[in-house]
Structures are given as C-alpha cells and as structure tokens.
C-alpha cells in the first residue's frame with residue numbers, strides 16, 4: 001500500500017501535500033460541475049442517471065451517503081462502495097463485507113473512473129465521486145457541493161421531504177460549514193498528517209479550541225445552527241463519529257476524548273440514532289482504513305481493539321424540544 005496520485009493520467013506513488021513547515025495542505029478537487037434543477041445546467045436531476053462512488057471509511061464521502069439516505073434518494077442515485085484498505089493503486093473495488101462493486105463502469109480501481117472522465121487527469125484519486133452515466137463523466141468530487149446538490153437540486157426525486165438548507169438559515173449554514181472546515185473537519189488531518197511538532201501543535205490546539213467553542217454553543221441549542229438539523233450538522237457529524245476511535249489515537253488529537261464533552265457527545269449520539277444516519281455508519285471500515293492504509297502514521301498497521309463506545313446510549317438532547325421559542 002502507498003498513497004499515490006495521477007500525473008497527466010499516469011499513476012505515481014509520490015504523495016506530498018505538506019509545506020516546508022511540515023503542515024498538511026489539501027489540494028483542491030478538480031471536478032466541479034453542478035447538477036441543477038433550473039434547466040440551465042447540462043446536468044439535470046434525473047432518476048437513475050447518476051452514480052455515487054464512496055468509501056464508508058471516509059468522512060467526506062460519508063457526508064454524501066448520509067444526505068442520500070436522509071433525502072430518500074437511494075432509489076434515484078445508485079452507489080458503489082470501495083474496499084476500506086487503499087491498494088497500491090489507490091481505492092479498489094472488492095467483495096469485502098460492506099463493499100459494493102462497481103456495477104456501472106465495472107472498474108477494478110477507482111482511478112479508472114477518473115481516467116474515463118479525463119485521460120490526462122492530474123490529482124488525487126479521492127472519494128466521493130458523482131458519476132454521470134449519460135455523459136460518461138465525473139460531475140463533481142467535492143463532498144460539500146455534492147451534499148448541496150442532493151439537498152437542493154434533487155428535491156423532485158427525493159422521497160423524503162426533509163430540507164437541510166432552509167432559506168432562513170442559509171447564510172448561517174454556509175458560515176458554519178466554513179467555520180468548522182479548517183479547525184475541525186480538516187483539523188484532525190492537519191494534526192495527524194503533520195510532520196513537524198510545530199505544525200501538529202498548531203493544528204491540535206486550534207482543533208480543541210473550536211471543539212470547546214461548539215460545546216458551549218450546543219449548551220444552548222440542539223443543533224449547530226439552531227433548533228433544526230442542517231447540512232452543517234452532517235458535516236460535523238462525520239468527523240465527530242470517527243473522533244475517539246481514530247483521531248484521538250491515530251491522529252494524536254488527544255487533549256480530550258469526544259465522550260469527555262457532555263454536549264458534543266450527546267449531540268453525536270442524537271445524530272447517530274437517526275435511523276437514516278445510523279445505516280450509513282461502519283466503524284469497522286473506518287478503523288481498518290485509517291490504521292491499515294496510512295502506514296506513514298502507523299507503520300505496523302495494528303488496528304486497536306478499542307475504545308468501547310456506546311452510540312446507542314440514551315442522549316439528552318430532547319431537552320431542547322420543550323423549550324419555549
């Protein structure tokens with residue numbers, strides 16, 4: 001196994017997304033087309049037209065699976081799930097428990113999908129990927145944009161009428177997704193992938209300052225943007241769900257555990273216990289992916305047995321439901 005990337009359509013195992021100071025720098029994703037319902041885009045929301053490639057392990061891909069599930073888009077948008085362990089050619093399809101082979105392009109490796117879309121592709125081979133079966137190309141591979149499309153543009157095809165981007169909260173939701181991205185969602189990676197003490201300490205300090213801040217916010221309201229679940233909660237959830245099992249140990253995000261935060265822990269259980277979210281969660285894929293695939297962090301590839309976490313334990317977030325508005 002080695003982390004790799006494509007250069008002009010050729011696979012290489014050199015992977016360096018760190019700056020001179022040892023800080024992790026994430027490269028922006030390349031496919032940024034949009035499916036829109038307004039008729040202006042060549043990508044129209046049509047049942048059966050799009051296919052989603054994900055890893056259950058990946059927090060970014062997990063966002064898209066949750067949105068697909070919450071909106072009731074599972075019939076309209078098909079899914080393939082890669083093997084949790086990165087191969088020396090990157091994400092791979094297999095018949096491993098929990099994985100779903102590629103029934104659309106019959107690929108063995110995810111890189112084949114990228115090369116179909118662009119034979120001269122340069123960049124990382126990442127999940128999630130939204131594939132258009134009609135135009136035979138990748139529409140988009142940026143999780144934040146994919147969840148927005150599922151939420152807003154696929155409404156006609158959605159069997160569940162939940163709106164996670166309500167008009168009156170839109171600005172707040174966008175600001176919140178921005179606010180949590182660098183210190184929290186990417187912060188755990190900045191901590192775990194740092195190759196200097198300084199870069200690590202900066203990332204981990206910012207991470208916990210921000211967790212502390214949201215702990216206070218969640219003392220006053222049930223969700224990040226108020227009294228209803230929004231896209232921002234989905235973005236927060238996939239990081240928090242992995243926190244104690246992976247980021248605390250493997251990425252050294254260990255000033256505190258998530259379970260040590262009363263509000264964040266109860267908030268996490270509340271979200272997890274939503275039936276449409278629970279079905280998308282797979283800690284086995286998550287743990288094996290990080291601990292086995294990231295040999296630069298964990299060379300002996302030992303997957304820890306613990307910690308024991310009970311996500312089913314009763315949460316106390318219902319206390320906000322009875323609050324007068």
Ligand SMILES: N[C@@H](CCC(=O)N[C@@H](CS)C(=O)NCC(=O)O)C(=O)O
Nearest residue numbers: 058059060124125126127141142143
């Ligand atoms: N910006 C992307 C990030 C996606 C991403 O980094 N995915 C990781 C898995 S967690 C991946 O596929 N990594 C494989 C690699 O870099 O080779 C998004 O939010 O969709």
